Structures are given as structure tokens and as C-alpha cells.
Amino acid sequence: MSKIIGCAVVGLGIGQAHADGIAAAEGGRLVAVCDLLQEKLDKMTAKYPGVKTYTDFDELIRDAEVDLISICLPSAMHAEYAVRAMRAGKHVLIEKPIDITPEAAMQIERVRRETGMKAGVVHQNRYNVDMLPIRQAIECDHLGRVYLGTFAVKWYRKQAYYEGWHGTWDMDGGGSLVNQAVHTVDLMQWLMGDVESVTSQMDIYGHDIETEDTTASVIRFKNGAMATFVSTTCAYPGISTDIKIYGTNGSIEADQDVLKVWKVKEFSDDFADMMELDAADEEEEEEEMLARYGGGNPAYEAQHPGTRTGHRAVVQDMIDAIRYDHDPQIMPQEAIKAVQIVCAVYESARTGKTVRLS
Numbered sequence: 397m398s399k400i401i402g403c404a405v406v407g408l409g410i411g412q413a414h415a416d417g418i419a420a421a422e423g424g425r426l427v428a429v430c431d432l433l434q435e436k437l438d439k440m441t442a443k444y445p446g447v448k449t450y451t452d453f454d455e456l457i458r459d460a461e462v463d464l465i466s467i468c469l470p471s472a473m474h475a476e477y478a479v480r481a482m483r484a485g486k487h488v489l490i491e492k493p494i495d496i497t498p499e500a501a502m503q504i505e506r507v508r509r510e511t512g513m514k515a516g517v518v519h520q521n522r523y524n525v526d527m528l529p530i531r532q533a534i535e536c537d538h539l540g541r542v543y544l545g546t547f548a549v550k551w552y553r554k555q556a557y558y559e560g561w562h563g564t565w566d567m568d569g570g571g572s573l574v575n576q577a578v579h580t581v582d583l584m585q586w587l588m589g590d591v592e593s594v595t596s597q598m599d600i601y602g603h604d605i606e607t608e609d610t611t612a613s614v615i616r617f618k619n620g621a622m623a624t625f626v627s628t629t630c631a632y633p634g635i636s637t638d639i640k641i642y643g644t645n646g647s648i649e650a651d652q653d654v655l656k657v658w659k660v661k662e663f664s665d666d667f668a669d670m671m672e673l674d675a676a677d678e679e680e681e682e683e684e685m686l687a688r689y690g691g692g693n694p695a696y697e698a699q700h701p702g703t704r705t706g707h708r709a710v711v712q713d714m715i716d717a718i719r720y721d722h723d724p725q726i727m728p729q730e731a732i733k734a735v736q737i738v739c740a741v742y743e744s745a746r747t748g749k750t751v752r753l754s
């Protein structure tokens with residue numbers, strides 16, 4: 397039988413979702429948590445009696461029972477802490493964004509190779525139930541040539557959210573784009589392909605912060621397609637995350653994790669077989685796809701017990717990768733792409749010029 401993986405979490409904001417994911421995972425055990433704040437540690441020991449607590453990361457990485465550490469610290473600390481953990485012989489699961497610059501992200505990749513430890517990155521929205529069918533429809537040319545995408549992350553954050561490290565250049569790496577919208581940046585490049593150039597604007601409309609709370613970009617892809625991408629944390633009370641993709645054979649639209657539109661001109665038996673659809677024509681395909689993927693993650697999980705989405709899915713994937721010695725689904729070299737796009741948007745907005753990605 398494969399070893400049970402001893403897991404730890406550093407940073408107990410979103411880190412609490414990692415702890416819950418570990419507790420629910422097969423083959424993993426929550427061994428320790430680490431934070432500077434005692435009240436956060438106390439909350440964890442109340443929920444998970446017996447879990448060890450640390451306020452000093454150096455002590456955590458010396459704990460021989462710990463195999464894997466979830467790095468859930470403010471974004472600009474990810475590379476430094478992931479590197480320290482890997483050099484101490486620990487695997488790492490790193491929250492998004494992998495770090496705030498491509499250089500810091502590359503350092504993680506270099507040390508991963510040097511040490512042979514496993515490093516995964518959390519972009520859990522790839523596990524949303526509507527994302528896989530969209531990607532499959534694109535990959536097998538069911539949508540025809542994908543020529544246009546529109547992506548809009550219209551969220552809301554109160555001023556109080558920006559009292560700490562959020563919305564700072566040095567710790568968050570930016571505002572609405574790098575923090576809230578980076579998931580959708582990742583999905584955009586995952587669905588539509590490598591980005592060739594960005595032309596962007598940014599501004600501050602609803603908060604007292606140093607970075608931005610709104611961005612707008614025109615994106616060109618290496619395959620010739622184009623997209624618009626907007627992000628904001630001013631859209632009271634939090635409106636939507638639109639992902640809309642148009643191909644020469646059809647149109648797909650989703651909001652958050654819910655499929656809203658599935659209109660494909662020419663029905664394909666191959667796609668129906670691949671998705672195990674009963675459909676025999678376009679109308680039936682639309683009906684079946686919306687019935688299956690139009691309810692979002694909670695509805696899908698209720699219909700399919702045992703399925704996992706969100707942080708649970710990412711944590712399980714990471715634990716499996718260690719136990720069965722394979723790569724985690726999202727590796728550093730893949731997660732770097734979203735950071736490169738984000739940094740290109742900020743450079744374009746600052747300089748007023750189109751920025752090309754290498």
C-alpha cells in the first residue's frame with residue numbers, strides 16, 4: 397500500500413481550505429499548521445485536534461512527519477518559502493499566483509528540478525465542471541477555429557479588504573488582475589492558447605490603493621485569435637466571471653462555474669461519443685450539455701457523489717502525484733504563463749504600448 401502523505405499548511409487564510417481538503421483527501425493526513433497568529437492556530441486545533449502548530453517556518457520544515465507543505469502566504473512570499481521547503485526535502489503545493497514575477501516563478505521551477513521535489517500550483521478553477529467540456533470542445537475542433545474570447549471578472553471588494561497586503565505592488569503584485577482575475581487569466585491561456593501580445597489600460601475607481609482596481613486589455617494569441625479581458629473589484633455587489641468563447645462552428649458561454657450557452661452549428665458523433673452524450677443533433681447536444689454542466693459545481697457534485705472540485709480536487713491531485721510518483725496537474729512552468737500575462741498587462745498599462753510576450 398502507498399504511504400500516507402503527511403501534510404502541512406503555512407498561512408491560514410485560504411490555507412484553511414487546504415486543511416479541509418487534506419482532511420477529506422484519500423492518502424493524506426493533516427500533520428501540522430503554521431501561522432504567525434495564535435488565534436488562527438487555535439482555530440485549527442479546535443477543528444483538527446492533534447494537529448501540530450508552529451509559528452516558525454524553519455521549525456515546520458524540520459518536522460520529519462511532514463512530506464508536503466501548502467504554501468498559502470501572501471503572494472510575493474511564495475517563491476522564497478517554496479524554495480526553503482523544497483531544499484529541506486518537502487514537496488510543495490503553492491497558492492495562486494505562483495509568485496508575482498516570472499523570475500520568482502522560474503526560481504521555483506529551477507529548485508524543483510535541482511531537488512527532485514514535486515511542486516504543484518493551485519489554479520482550482522480548471523477543475524470547475526464546465527471547464528473540461530469547453531476545453532475538449534476546443535481541443536477536438538468541435539468549435540471550429542476559435543477566433544474570439546471575451547473574459548470579464550466583475551467582482552467587488554470593500555475598502556477594508558485592502559487594509560493589509562492586498563492591492564500593494566510589493567506583496568500582491570497588483571490589484572484586481574493579479575489577485576482576483578489571475579484564475580481567469582490562467583483559464584484564458586489554457587483554453588485559447590499562448591498569448592502573443594497585450595494592449596492594456598488600468599486605473600483606480602473605487603478604492604484607496606496603490607495598484608489598480610480595474611484593468612482592460614486586448615489580447616492577441618500566437619494562433620491568431622483575439623480576446624478582450626477586463627478585471628475589476630468595483631462591481632458592486634460582485635456580478636460575474638464571464639468566459640465567452642467563439643469559434644467558426646459555435647459559441648460557448650459560462651459564468652463562474654456554470655455553463656450558460658452551448659450552441660454548436662454542426663453536430664459531431666465523435667464529440668458526442670467522447671462526452672458520452674445521448675444527443676443525436678445540435679438541439680439535443682445543447683440541451684444535454686446545459687443539463688449536465690449548467691448547474692455548477694455543487695449541483696454536479698450532488699449528482700455525482702465522490703467527484704471533487706475546487707481546492708479538494710487540487711489537494712487530492714497533489715497527494716496522488718506524490719503517492720504514485722507522477723507530475724501534479726499544474727506544474728510551475730504552466731503556472732508561470734498567467735504571471736507573464738499579468739506582468740505584460742501592467743507593463744502595457746504603464747507605458748501605453750503594446751507588450752509582446754516571448
Ligand SMILES: NC(=O)c1ccc[n+]([C@@H]2O[C@H](COP(=O)([O-])OP(=O)(O)OC[C@H]3O[C@@H](n4cnc5c(N)ncnc54)[C@H](O)[C@@H]3O)[C@@H](O)[C@H]2O)c1
Nearest residue numbers: 407408409410411430431432433468469470471491492493
Ligand atoms: N485559490 C484561491 O481561490 C485563493 C483564494 C484566496 C487567496 N489565494 C492566495 O492565497 C495566498 C494567501 O492569501 P489569503 O487571502 O489567504 O491571505 P491572508 O492574509 O488571509 O492569509 C495569509 C496568512 O499568512 C500568515 N503569514 C504571513 N507571514 C507568515 C510567516 N512568515 N509565517 C507564517 N505565517 C505567515 C498570516 O498571518 C495570514 O494568516 C495569496 O497568494 C492569495 O493570492 C488563493
